[in-house]
Structures are given as C-alpha cells and as structure tokens.
Amino acid sequence: xxxxxxxxxxxxxxxxxxxxxxxxxxxxxxxxxxxxxxxxxxxxxxxxxxxxxxxxxxxxxxxxxxxx
Numbered sequence: 001x002x003x004x005x006x007x008x009x010x011x012x013x014x015x016x017x018x019x020x021x022x023x024x025x026x027x028x029x030x031x032x033x034x035x036x037x038x039x040x041x042x043x044x045x046x047x048x049x050x051x052x053x054x055x056x057x058x059x060x061x062x063x064x065x066x067x068x
Contacts, residue, residue, distance in 0.1 A: 001024045001026055002024070002027055003025075010049065012045070012050035013051075013052070015052065017057055021034060021041075021042075
C-alpha cells in the first residue's frame with residue numbers, strides 16, 4: 001500500500017463531481033482505502049449534488065447522454 005492523491009467521481013442524482021483525495025492504494029490490485037473523514041466528506045458532497053446545491057462547485061464542462 002502506498003499513499004497517493006487520486007481522483008474519484010461522485011454521483012448525486014444527475015450531477016457528478018470529480019474530487020481529488022488522499023487514499024492508500026494497493027500496488028498489486030489498485031484497491032483504494034479512504035480515511036473515515038474522507039468517506040464522510042464524499043457523503044456530504046453526494047448529498048449536495050442530489051439536492052442540486054452546486055453553487056460552491058466549479059463547473060467543468062457539459063455532460064451528454066445518448067442511445068447507441
């Protein structure tokens with residue numbers, strides 16, 4: 001295991017946020033272990049996304065959905 005800064009995508013309703021966080025990452029399989037505080041922060045961000053409380057988040061572009 002090695003501590004790294006990683007990017008995680010969090011989804012709340014139809015909104016998605018890209019978050020950078022510290023995690024312990026397994027060098028063999030890539031599994032990530034987050035601290036309890038980080039997991040709690042992820043839950044707070046997901047709740048805000050679900051309620052469309054995104055004023056304090058930086059827009060990163062647009063997302064689109066289509067059928068193939």
